[in-house]
Amino acid sequence: MNNSSGKLGEDRAAQLLEQKGYRIVARNFHSRFGEIDLIAENKEYLVFAEVKTRDEHYCVSPLEAVTAGKQKKIIKTALLYLQSHKTALQPRFDVIGIVTREEPFTLLSVEHIENAFYGGNFH
Template sequence: MNNASGKIGEDYAANHLKDKGYRIAARNYHSRYGEIDIIAENKEFIVFAEVKTRDKNYEVSPLEAVSPGKQKKIGKTALLYLQSNPTDLQPRFDVIGITTDTDCKILSIEHIENAFPVSGFY
């Protein structure tokens, strides 16, 4: 993946969330632990979404690319975000996998809600 395809994938994922009724609260939120691609909210959840964009020929699927170490970094970053932005919404960690062709054309999107536990919160 290159930076252009990553940006295309994140834009597509943000639009996907908006289409599902979410409000985008932040994009590319950074902390000392790492980055969260998209933070979105609806009436019930605050969603911390990791977006993985991969070429259709890539050996590892986009969803397999979110390692336990990456999950922990996302959890810690989410905790810092919530300390600065308190909410009564239930936190949830989603993974959005985008598959593209070699010209960065979107072929598919797979949105896994509650993709991993809130391990960074412990």
């Protein structure tokens, strides 16, 4: 996967969230701990979304690429975001996994796991 595939994956993930009624409030939010790809909100949740885009032949699925260490970095970055962006919304951590084909570039699948870190849906 190259950087343009990752950018296209993030763009598609943002569209998916918008179609589900979320408003994108930040993209590629950086802290000293790491980066959060997308931050979105609806009436109930402030979603910190990690987007993983992988080629169809990659040996690890996009969802498996979000390790416990990566989750800790995202959580620390989200806490810093929340310190400077007060909200009454419930924070939630989602993972959006995207599988692509390179030539020609084709989106093969998009999987959105809500509450991915704590919901028992993701390990």
